[in-house]
Amino acid sequence: MATRQTVTVSLNLKSNSTYLPLTLTVNLYLSGSSGVASSQTVTVPAGSTKPVSFTFQAPGTAGAYLLTFASPDYFSGAPLLTKTLQVSVLSSNLQILIPALIGLVVALVILGYYAMKRGSRVAEEEEEEKPKSTGKPQKPQSGQQNTKSLTRS
Numbered sequence: 001m002a003t004r005q006t007v008t009v010s011l012n013l014k015s016n017s018t019y020l021p022l023t024l025t026v027n028l029y030l031s032g033s034s035g036v037a038s039s040q041t042v043t044v045p046a047g048s049t050k051p052v053s054f055t056f057q058a059p060g061t062a063g064a065y066l067l068t069f070a071s072p073d074y075f076s077g078a079p080l081l082t083k084t085l086q087v088s089v090l091s092s093n094l095q096i097l098i099p100a101l102i103g104l105v106v107a108l109v110i111l112g113y114y115a116m117k118r119g120s121r122v123a124e125e126e127e128e129e130k131p132k133s134t135g136k137p138q139k140p141q142s143g144q145q146n147t148k149s150l151t152r153s
Helices: 093-131
Strands: 006-014 022-030 034-044 049-057 063-070 081-086
Touching: 006 022, 006 034, 006 081, 022 049, 034 049
Parallel strands: none
Antiparallel strands: 006 049, 022 034, 022 063, 063 081
């Protein structure tokens, strides 16, 4: 999650009651900030579960923050749940894309290196296959005679 990004978190509340609905106020506290970050009053029917969503803005400084869900109606404000929120300078998409792009560039460099190395090896093999010219006339092979005739006219 990036700094100053809008965040939505959900808490599932379950009522264990068999007859009465549960109505309570749920507050979201974010460590490092003063007061309640968000608050909602929710009614959960007897024996059922109800999701409660909270939307707030992430802190402007990178770091780890505690999200605490608490209710003044539940055990004198005792926390219902505490979770860690990790805030970074880069968005989560960039945190995934940047290492992937670095890996791709490294792979292309390695591929280019081996392609150039292979190309020079192929050129060396072609040089070896060509007959080498020494500058001297070639001697005729056995069985063939190289004759020159000089005639005067």
